Amino acid sequence: MPATQKDPVLVTLQLSGGNDYLNTVIPFNDPLYRDNRPAVGIPDDQVLRFDKNYGFHPAMAPLKKVWDEGKLAIVHGVGYANSPRSHFRSMDIWHTCEPEKVGTQGWLGQVAREYDPKKENVVTVVSFGQCLFRALVAPGVPVACVSGPLEKYGFLPNIQEREQRLQVLDRFAKMYAPVAGSGVMEYLGTTGLDSLKGADILKVAPQNYASTVKYPDTSIARKLRGIAQVHFADLGSRIFYCDHGSFDTHAGQNPGHGGLWKDVTEGLQAFIADLREHDHADNVIILLFSEFGRRVHDNGSGTDHGAAGPAFILGEKVKGGHYGEYPSLKAEKLVQGDLNPSTDFRSIYSTILEKWLKLESRPITGGRFEQLAFLN
Amino acid sequence: MPAWSIEPPREQKAIDTLTAAFRQSRFDIRSVLRVLFNSSFFKNARFQHLKSPAEVVVGSLRLVGGYELPRPGYGDLSMQPAYMGQDLLNPPSVEGWHTGPEWINSGSLMARINFVAGLVGDPSLPGVRAIIDRLKTKGSLSPEQLVDGCLDLLGPVQVSPETRKELVAQAKEWGQTGWASETSAKTADKRVGEMLQLIVATREYQFA
Known part of the structure; x- marks a missing residue:
């Protein structure tokens, strides 16, 4: 179905590496926080308190503003049972909704297939980053992956003479014609042709973009700006994806972790301002997640892989507040020394699928999961 | 493989x-x-393996020559594998990278093709110049000879009959390629550069 400008749009920002829950949403009133964080605990006078029990990492001031506006939902204790604490496996689980077996179809790839089963729009899904996130993968679903500046997105830029360029790109398209039953060659062919078509469509986005908002000079801010450019160009894109990292702070967590959150929140601040300036904020929500949290007790310099973590959803139509319960830090409540997940990540997906994207969630999440109330 | x-x-x-x-x-x-x-x-396992970004970059630099010693611009070269999905010495996790077809997506395919095409399309690079000079020694080239000559000197690169047909069709648009005069030599150099760029843009060239 062709998208309209005000169709709901989802932006997913993946915090790669395993973001530390305890130093992101800080339970400053819990003495167990201090007991367990002798090395990396955030000093009490630096915690950005946002209610009587919790505060943000000091680098997250822009996100606190969104909280104060009532447009930030914090989902607590997110994860799934028997976390393997492996980056690849955990991220695959988040991407495919398959905690028990290795899945190959991404949840957002399936969304794209529902929206555009005939592949009429190769930029329904646009990803900014250097890899193809498995969350976006589904057979027959094109994904426009932009790994550098959007302004330079396109094949063979050195062939500049217009007629020659058209001829060569036409030849490229013919060379990438489908080769049935040939596995990787067929995949290469489809990818090449979709990229060619996508490049043609996406090139108008930076050309038509004008904004007074100044984005920080960071990689995540550049990705978010690219997303804004494509969204404002009204190309029918419904799913945007990007990542930032690495949040894998085994050592030297302070100040590295703070630097990462500074980049993310300042980038988001500019992005939200840009959406509002262009009157394009109402139909966008942003999901932030990480593949797992980190261990309760620090290791003297950082923290190691854990289990439960937080997720954040923000946007004009988001009902801000706490959702789910912050897992207990008491030793007897931990699972192998880690915070015990209390909210299945698929609850977040189910809520977004049904209440925002208006799709049946069960075929995508593989079951019925409790819906959360973070969407108006 | x-x-x-x-x-x-x-x-x-x-x-x-x-x-x-x-x-x-x-x-x-x-x-x-x-x-x-x-x-x-x-x-028989030749050309079954999708080149990793590191292989694309290093292999291309060795092909075109001129990068044997450090020089200005190396910093940007060292970032190229990252643009293709392989940030050297910085994998996404301690588990390394997903390899094989997972090197390929619309962005990384574009990045690798554009990088290699940018190099082989530059006749000032010694390796590219050597390819052009070798072709020049054969005199005037028919479209088929141009294509087969470029395929041979770039690898040799094995392409499917369908791909070769398209490359020859492109060469036929240009006609005969020769270096008889100054004007035709300039055009010939340009045509060779464009043919090399087309070849490195093929699916087959992504394999080693």
Whole structure:
């Protein structure tokens, strides 16, 4: 179905590496926080308190503003049972909704297939980053992956003479014609042709973009700006994806972790301002997640892989507040020394699928999961 | 050839041959390698492996020459594998990278093609100049000769009949390629550059 400008749009920002829950949403009133964080605990006078029990990492001031506006939902204790604490496996689980077996179809790839089963729009899904996130993968679903500046997105830029360029790109398209039953060659062919078509469509986005908002000079801010450019160009894109990292702070967590959150929140601040300036904020929500949290007790310099973590959803139509319960830090409540997940990540997906994207969630999440109330 | 960490080896005969060599040589790795490199299954595994970004970058720089010693601009070169999905010495996790077809997506395919095409389209680079000069020694080239000559000197690169047909069709748009006069030499150099760019943009060129 062709998208309209005000169709709901989802932006997913993946915090790669395993973001530390305890130093992101800080339970400053819990003495167990201090007991367990002798090395990396955030000093009490630096915690950005946002209610009587919790505060943000000091680098997250822009996100606190969104909280104060009532447009930030914090989902607590997110994860799934028997976390393997492996980056690849955990991220695959988040991407495919398959905690028990290795899945190959991404949840957002399936969304794209529902929206555009005939592949009429190769930029329904646009990803900014250097890899193809498995969350976006589904057979027959094109994904426009932009790994550098959007302004330079396109094949063979050195062939500049217009007629020659058209001829060569036409030849490229013919060379990438489908080769049935040939596995990787067929995949290469489809990818090449979709990229060619996508490049043609996406090139108008930076050309038509004008904004007074100044984005920080960071990689995540550049990705978010690219997303804004494509969204404002009204190309029918419904799913945007990007990542930032690495949040894998085994050592030297302070100040590295703070630097990462500074980049993310300042980038988001500019992005939200840009959406509002262009009157394009109402139909966008942003999901932030990480593949797992980190261990309760620090290791003297950082923290190691854990289990439960937080997720954040923000946007004009988001009902801000706490959702789910912050897992207990008491030793007897931990699972192998880690915070015990209390909210299945698929609850977040189910809520977004049904209440925002208006799709049946069960075929995508593989079951019925409790819906959360973070969407108006 | 599947990446071993993703898929187990497919050819039982190959496994058995190498296992036997390992045992018979009293567990000497060199002997196993000798058997492996002389085997038909090894030779048949050519062009089955999707090049990693590091292989694309290093292989291309060695092909075109001129980058043997450090020089300004190396910083940007060192970032190229990252643009293609492989940030060297900085994998997404301690588990390394997803390899094989996972190197390929619309963005990374574009990045690798554009990088290599940018190099082979530059006749000032010694390796590219050498290719052009070798073709020049053959005199005036028909479209088929231009295509086959470029394929040979770039690798040799093996392409499917369908791909070759398209490359020849493109060369036929240009007609005969020759260096008889100053004007035709300039055009010929440009045509060779564009043909090389088209070849490195093919699907087949992504394999090693």
